Amino acid sequence: MPMDLLRLATAGSVDDGKSTLIGRLLYDSKSLFTDQLDAVERVSRDRGNDYTDLALLTDGLRAEREQGITIDVAYRYFATPRRKFIIADTPGHIQYTRNMVTGASTADVALILLDARKGITEQSRRHAFLATLLGVPHVVVCVNKMDLVDFDEGTFDAIRDEFSEFATRLRVRDMTFIPVSALQGDNVVTRSERMPWFDGSPLLSHLERLHVASDRNLVDVRFPVQYVVRPQSYDVLDYRGYAGTVASGVLKPGDRVVALPSGLESTIASIDTADGPVDEAYPPMAVTITLTDEIDISRGDMLCRPANMPNVSQDIDAQVCWMDESATLMTGRKYAIKHTTRWARAMVRELSYRIDVNTLHRDETADSLALNEIGRVMLRVTQPLFVDPYQQNRQTGSFILVDEASNKTVAAGMIGRTHGGG
Amino acid sequence: MSTHILSELRALEAESIHIFREVAAEMQRPCLLFSGGKDSIVMLHVARKAFAPARIPFPVMHVDTGLNFPEILAYRDRWIEKLGLKLVVASVPDAIERGFVKEEPNGSRNRIQTPVLLETAEQHRFDALFGGARRDEEKARAKERVFSFRDEFGQWDPKNQRPEIWSLYNGKVHLGQSIRVFPLSNWTELDVWTYIATEGIEIPELYLAKERDVVERDGMLYAVNVFTPRRDGEAARRVLCRYRTVGDANLTAAVLSDADTVAKIVDEIAAVRITERGATRGDDRTSETSMEDRKKEGYF
Numbered sequence: 001m002p003m004d005l006l007r008l009a010t011a012g013s014v015d016d017g018k019s020t021l022i023g024r025l026l027y028d029s030k031s032l033f034t035d036q037l038d039a040v041e042r043v044s045r046d047r048g049n050d051y052t053d054l055a056l057l058t059d060g061l062r063a064e065r066e067q068g069i070t071i072d073v074a075y076r077y078f079a080t081p082r083r084k085f086i087i088a089d090t091p092g093h094i095q096y097t098r099n100m101v102t103g104a105s106t107a108d109v110a111l112i113l114l115d116a117r118k119g120i121t122e123q124s125r126r127h128a129f130l131a132t133l134l135g136v137p138h139v140v141v142c143v144n145k146m147d148l149v150d151f152d153e154g155t156f157d158a159i160r161d162e163f164s165e166f167a168t169r170l171r172v173r174d175m176t177f178i179p180v181s182a183l184q185g186d187n188v189v190t191r192s193e194r195m196p197w198f199d200g201s202p203l204l205s206h207l208e209r210l211h212v213a214s215d216r217n218l219v220d221v222r223f224p225v226q227y228v229v230r231p232q233s234y235d236v237l238d239y240r241g242y243a244g245t246v247a248s249g250v251l252k253p254g255d256r257v258v259a260l261p262s263g264l265e266s267t268i269a270s271i272d273t274a275d276g277p278v279d280e281a282y283p284p285m286a287v288t289i290t291l292t293d294e295i296d297i298s299r300g301d302m303l304c305r306p307a308n309m310p311n312v313s314q315d316i317d318a319q320v321c322w323m324d325e326s327a328t329l330m331t332g333r334k335y336a337i338k339h340t341t342r343w344a345r346a347m348v349r350e351l352s353y354r355i356d357v358n359t360l361h362r363d364e365t366a367d368s369l370a371l372n373e374i375g376r377v378m379l380r381v382t383q384p385l386f387v388d389p390y391q392q393n394r395q396t397g398s399f400i401l402v403d404e405a406s407n408k409t410v411a412a413g414m415i416g417r418t419h420g421g422g
Numbered sequence: 423m424s425t426h427i428l429s430e431l432r433a434l435e436a437e438s439i440h441i442f443r444e445v446a447a448e449m450q451r452p453c454l455l456f457s458g459g460k461d462s463i464v465m466l467h468v469a470r471k472a473f474a475p476a477r478i479p480f481p482v483m484h485v486d487t488g489l490n491f492p493e494i495l496a497y498r499d500r501w502i503e504k505l506g507l508k509l510v511v512a513s514v515p516d517a518i519e520r521g522f523v524k525e526e527p528n529g530s531r532n533r534i535q536t537p538v539l540l541e542t543a544e545q546h547r548f549d550a551l552f553g554g555a556r557r558d559e560e561k562a563r564a565k566e567r568v569f570s571f572r573d574e575f576g577q578w579d580p581k582n583q584r585p586e587i588w589s590l591y592n593g594k595v596h597l598g599q600s601i602r603v604f605p606l607s608n609w610t611e612l613d614v615w616t617y618i619a620t621e622g623i624e625i626p627e628l629y630l631a632k633e634r635d636v637v638e639r640d641g642m643l644y645a646v647n648v649f650t651p652r653r654d655g656e657a658a659r660r661v662l663c664r665y666r667t668v669g670d671a672n673l674t675a676a677v678l679s680d681a682d683t684v685a686k687i688v689d690e691i692a693a694v695r696i697t698e699r700g701a702t703r704g705d706d707r708t709s710e711t712s713m714e715d716r717k718k719e720g721y722f
């Protein structure tokens with residue numbers, strides 16, 4: 001079986017040991033280079049540490065180093081013979097929600113770290129909430145610093161039980177608990193002999209074996225047209241292909257498809273790639289589709305199956321996470337919206353409530369969303385979008401809002417219930 | 423029955439193709455920066471796939487420092503012709519002659535190539551430049567976005583970058599501003615080589631091991647050629663070596679290696695335990711943060 005790709009987002013409060021854990025994964029899986037290690041050893045020595053601080057390996061830009069904090073998502077890579085891993089390392093602090101939303105948006109697994117001595121904090125609840133809000137299919141909770149609680153089974157069990165109970169309210173699909181010591185390496189890559197009572201896998205083998213194939217939506221065919229391929233060269237003059245990335249579902253030549261928004265139907269003639277035609281296309285393949293009929297299709301349109309269409313609507317009900325520090329979301333404001341490959345304009349018709357990400361309390365009196373705040377909004381869009389609920393489809397259920405003056409990306413949106421029929 | 427799982431290389435390739443198409447669809451005047459290095463070779467290869475059977479719908483820019491290995495220039499010209507593309511050359515020697523930039527005392531053209539690159543991009547009003555940088559290359563790049571926003575001066579401000587959520591890229595810019603786009607962001611050095619091997623991509627032979635005359639300076643091996651002639655008192659020796667990166671000929675060192683095929687390079691990279699920049703680039707060793715400083719000025 002070929003090696004596949006697993007995307008991981010990490011979350012932890014400051015000092016819970018996240019950098020150490022990631023450093024340990026890179027170190028023990030031999031994904032580190034000797035010169036990186038030398039640099040870290042040198043800095044550790046300069047700082048007067050008597051051990052090599054693995055946390056320094058994942059340390060970022062100089063400005064942040066000088067302030068002694070990390071404030072942005074950083075990406076790390078490591079591979080084992082089974083899998084390649086992409087870690088979106090999302091650090092703590094005030095900008096945390098924005099960072100975690102970014103990292104979790106594409107993640108297959110959220111890795112939540114907590115300190116065994118402190119147990120569950122408001123922040124760990126928030127991490128679990130954000131992971132579910134962003135539809136991350138698997139959550140792994142690492143109870144770290146087990147060495148500081150004498151590798152005590154009871155401590156671990158208590159944390160696990162309390163967290164599990166909280167998580168049932170969030171409807172987490174798959175949640176696993178692992179007792180670890182990032183500093184000493186217990187249950188990170190190798191099984192800990194000091195916690196014989198733990199019968200689960202160490203973190204790395206768990207991540208290697210995690211079954212993610214069934215997380216993908218292979219049922220609802222959604223193909224947002226990204227680019228129309230029209231070669232000008234003589235030998236392929238009549239070629240007209242619709243290039244894009246399969247959002248969900250499986251497409252095959254001969255399949256009947258309908259193009260949105262026109263509603264015109266046709267049949268897939270071929271699914272092309274630069275390496276020749278293929279028998280089927282599934283997510284996240286990037287292909288070019290040709291149809292048997294000449295119908296007018298352009299970027300922003302969507303191909304799907306006549307009997308299984310997304311909701312076509314100008315009214316969007318969504319949870320949004322506000323990501324901009326210089327402005328707030330307010331009722332009546334207008335933004336550019338990007339959904340799949342389609343841009344439009346959207347007006348905030350209503351802010352139904354703001355969610356307190358720590359307590360999950362809904363504040364219905366809220367009239368704005370500031371940086372890192374999450375709320376439920378009703379949007380009116382200038383053109384119909386072809387949407388599915390985010391929890392069913394992360395591709396067709398997500399959008400971003402962009403400030404029309406500054407061009408900054410100011411919000412991430414997850415579509416909730418969709419109205420009307422498709 | 424198909425498992426409907428893409429291998430990691432195909433998943434990376436699909437992500438890169440998606441990025442190319444997104445930029446071609448949304449930006450006014452994109453351009454691909456081609457250095458002749460393995461990353462830009464892979465980038466060009468993936469760009470071709472993104473638009474097949476049509477041609478790549480944007481030109482290619484080469485920042486010619488005047489210190490190129492001749493093999494690289496020949497490779498560049500061959501591929502530009504094969505793919506039917508337009509080549510834009512940003513010439514550093516010309517810029518020196520015009521007095522636009524001044525040669526640095528140490529002979530490195532790393533810093534002075536940045537203004538030349540920016541000038542050429544501005545003349546052609548390019549609003550998106552594809553670069554082959556990868557996030558695993560260097561610390562300052564681990565946080566780089568796929569769409570990296572640059573102000574009117576081509577500068578990168580780490581504090582003023584847009585969040586990238588899902589694959590919903592935002593390339594909106596005001597006149598004069600631009601983005602750098604890194605389609606290979608999530609590839610590692612090993613991915614690049616495995617891909618070259620899997621796809622059978624032709625590479626310049628500098629990357630393959632061969633007997634070359636070298637001199638040793640500061641623990642690095644420099645091939646003896648017109649760019650790095652033997653200095654007085656230096657003894658040249660003949661060793662089996664290859665290049666892991668290909669930058670300016672006067673700065674790029676070779677590494678001892680017997681990998682004379684791409685398959686052997688893949689094995690070597692899989693086993694090797696020193697980063698490519700640390701091994702072969704005299705320019706990056708200056709300080710831990712030199713890359714970050716160069717990026718701020720408008721370099722990749």
Ligand SMILES: Nc1nc2c(ncn2[C@@H]2O[C@H](COP(=O)(O)OP(=O)(O)O)[C@@H](O)[C@H]2O)c(=O)[nH]1
Binds near residue numbers: 018
């Ligand atoms: N005893 C012990 N200390 C740890 C463990 N993991 C991390 N630490 C220490 O906790 C401190 C914070 O760790 P760090 O990785 O920087 O935390 P971060 O802020 O979550 O990235 C450092 O002093 C680490 O050495 C562990 O498993 N056991």
